Amino acid sequence: MKVGMIGLGKMGLNLVNNLHSNDVQVVAYDISEQLVSEAEAIGVTGSHSLDQLMKALPKPRVVWLMVPAGKITKQLVLDLLALMSADDILIDGGNSFYQDSIDNYQLAEAKGIHFFDVGSSGGQEGALHGGNFMIGGNESVFPRIEAIFEKISQSEGYLFTGAPGSGHYLKMVHNGIEYGMMGAIGEGFELLEKSPYTYDNAQVANMWNHGSVIRSWLMELAYSAFSKNNKLSNIDGVMYSSGEGRWTVEEGLRLGVPMPIITSSLMMRYRSLEADTFTGKVVASLRNEFGGHAVKMK
Secondary structure, eight states: OEEEEEOOSTTHHHHHHHHHHTTOEEEEEOSOHHHHHHHHHHTSEEESSHHHHHHHSOSSOEEEEOSOTTHHHHHHHHHHHHHOOTTOEEEEOSOOOHHHHHHHHHHHHTTTOEEEEEEEESHHHHHHHOEEEEEESOTTTGGGTHHHHHHHEEEEEEEEEESTTHHHHHHHHHHHHHHHHHHHHHHHHHHHHHSSSOOOHHHHHHHHTTTSTTOSHHHHHHHHHHHHOTTOTTBOOOOOOOSHHHHHHHHHHHHTOOOHHHHHHHHHHHHHTTSOOHHHHHHHHHHHHHHOOOOOBO
16 A cells, blocks of 8 residues: 655654655655755655646545644645546545634545545654554445554554544643643642652652553653653743644534533633743643643743
8 A cells, every 4th residue: 555645744754754664655745954864864755746746646545634724724725636536535634623624525426536634643653663542434344454554653543533623623622621631730749849848840740650540641651751841941831732622622612512521721822822830841842742832932
């Protein structure tokens, strides 16, 4: 099987590596020539335009988008639909809003092209060594690409979720839960920081991750962050937000589902833009650890 990968950022390039390591042929494209060169160094075929990428793929083609949600994805989908043929498959693996994915599915289906919305989790490490994928789209077409997910996911790490938009909807909720979990970890360590006791944050995170009820990958990442700087004094407690938490809260409001924990964690992210907190430092460092997201350094 041969896949075209568009978008070679921190997730896309690792996915290219993962695909290549699992014997999936890849044609890689990015507007950055440097990133295309890095993909070629892995051993895959580099492409320097969308048209060149299309010509390098056998029909019916499989094209995977790994670019920022919003305007960039919307424009790329339109550009690609103009170049693709009936029975081709287009995958959006970014964090797109599920309603946008439904629209893109309908645009693609009108041309006989099959669109799949894929929520991708596991961070950069997962993209490289075995990710977690939530997949919405046409059930009858999914078997044609299922082998790809079998190869690049952790064991039991992918799920076909059904109707168009359902993959990105599930990832939206996943990220809302993630907001709440990271916020709770941050608040706990802030309380330890202000307590009358002197704790080694790295040792605490490491100990909690060995047999405690709250052991998790996020706690592993907390240990990693604290091991680099036990007080996180090198960064500001600014918690950036990429949109999924807000979409989750808005969906809760639309459906009348109370979500005080996720909503509060979202509000704390907004608050962190105005004031430096230890909670913010912890959450910012966790986001940097798993996804390479930007942090504001002192």
